[in-house]
Amino acid sequence: MHETNYSIELQDITVTKNKHLILDDISFKVPMGITTIIVGLLGSGKSTLLKVINSIIVPDSGKVLVNEKPYTSMSATAIKTYRRSSGFVFQDSALWANKTVFQNLELPLLYHFPDMDKEDVIYKVKRTLNMLGFEGDINKRPSDISAGNRKLISFARALITDPDILMIDSPETSIDFATHKRIISIIKDLKLRGKTLIICTYDEHITSMLADHVVVLFNKKIYASGSYREIVTSNDPVVKQIMSHVLDKVSNFDGDILNLINPDLS
Numbered sequence: 071m072h073e074t075n076y077s078i079e080l081q082d083i084t085v086t087k088n089k090h091l092i093l094d095d096i097s098f099k100v101p102m103g104i105t106t107i108i109v110g111l112l113g114s115g116k117s118t119l120l121k122v123i124n125s126i127i128v129p130d131s132g133k134v135l136v137n138e139k140p141y142t143s144m145s146a147t148a149i150k151t152y153r154r155s156s157g158f159v160f161q162d163s164a165l166w167a168n169k170t171v172f173q174n175l176e177l178p179l180l181y182h183f184p185d186m187d188k189e190d191v192i193y194k195v196k197r198t199l200n201m202l203g204f205e206g207d208i209n210k211r212p213s214d215i216s217a218g219n220r221k222l223i224s225f226a227r228a229l230i231t232d233p234d235i236l237m238i239d240s241p242e243t244s245i246d247f248a249t250h251k252r253i254i255s256i257i258k259d260l261k262l263r264g265k266t267l268i269i270c271t272y273d274e275h276i277t278s279m280l281a282d283h284v285v286v287l288f289n290k291k292i293y294a295s296g297s298y299r300e301i302v303t304s305n306d307p308v309v310k311q312i313m314s315h316v317l318d319k320v321s322n323f324d325g326d327i328l329n330l331i332n333p334d335l336s
Contacts, residue, residue, distance in 0.1 A: 076137060076155060076235060077102060078123060083132035085118055092118050094290040096132070101283045102235075105257075105267040107298075109277065109316050110287030116270040117161060117239050119287065123268060124158050124237050154182045156235040157228030161243055161270075163220040165212040171223055172208040175199070178230050198226045203252050218249035225256060235266040242273040254279070274317045286312055 083096040093115045100106065100123060108116050121127040125134055125141045134141045136152055144152070165174050175195045179186055186194075199208065204222050212220050221244065228236060241253050254275060260267060261280055271277060277284075284301040286294040286309055294301060294309050302313060 076152065077135075078235075079135040079138070080122065081133045081135060083122055083129045083134070085115070085122060085127065085129050091290055093122070093129070096122075096292055098285065098292055098295065100266070100268060102266045103264050104282035105261050105269065105280050106283040106285060107277050107281040108268065108270045108285045108287065109272065109312055111312060111315065114287040115290060116287055119285075120237050120239050120268060120270050124156065126158065150182070154231050155233050156237070157231070157233040159221075159224050159228045159236070159238040159241065161240040163212070163217075163224040163244075165220060165223060165227070167212055170209050170211055171206070171215065174212070174223060175208075175227055175230055178227060182231055194230060195226075198230050202226050202229075202256060216246075217244040218246050221245050221249060221253065225253070229260075233265075235268075236260060238267065238269045238271075240270055240272075242271060242276065250275075272316050277316055288312065 078100040080096055080098045083093055084091070085093040096119065108119060110116050118127060122129055122134060125136075128142075136144060141149070166177070169177075172195055175198065176191050179191050179194060195208070199222075202222050202225055204219060204226065206215055206219050212223070215223075221241070225241075228238075238257070241257070242250060245253065257267065257269070257276065257280055267280075269276065269280075281298040284294075284296065284298055285292055286301060288294075288308050293312075294304065294306065296304075301309060302317065304310065304313075
């Protein structure tokens with residue numbers, strides 16, 4: 071397991087939007103060094119929870135603790151260091167529309183490593199893109215490349231500072247089959263390197279092949295949380311319903327088949 075210098079914990083988190091309750095009294099300690107999958111029915115608050123974990127969304131009440139200290143009380147230097155160690159891949163990629171692919175990727179480097187030589191920035195950008203299999207024109211703007219390539223660029227931006235923690239929102243959306251395979255390969259590699267991965271997804275392949283821990287959202291709360299085996303073999307009707315939406319046939323596999331899918335389940 072890859073060691074990280076960070077711990078992340080949510081305490082009594084409540085989030086509302088336009089007076090509608092989105093998350094209700096959520097408490098959760100992120101397992102570090104493994105892959106956690108967040109699942110739930112449409113509109114269950116998965117993306118909101120992921121953004122709260124990353125402190126992109128500030129909750130109405132409750133605390134996000136980083137290394138046992140409230141994120142809101144961390145110094146600017148501490149927050150910057152933490153941000154360098156945690157990446158986020160947005161569902162819609164969220165690239166700067168008025169900047170080229172290269173400019174989108176150099177921004178995190180210029181912010182976190184202001185003394186980095188221009189040649190090193192160029193090398194780092196090209197190396198990261200090569201690692202992800204991007205072969206497009208880095209001088210194009212996001213609107214001029216495919217949705218799948220925008221997703222790859224979003225991954226590249228999140229990975230370019232080599233973070234220990236990566237949060238990924240719906241990696242399976244707006245991509246073709248080839249990009250889907252490439253993204254699964256990228257996530258597999260990060261998992262093998264022991265990175266802390268927290269992924270919102272309804273993709274059966276990502277969940278069945280990569281999940282160590284699963285969080286089930288229902289009725290605006292964390293309804294269940296446990297190892298992949300515990301969740302998939304649960305007899306709870308709500309858990310079974312939600313997992314059947316995510317895993318389809320996988321939720322009906324017996325223990326021997328589960329071991330074949332993921333021999334490291336515990």
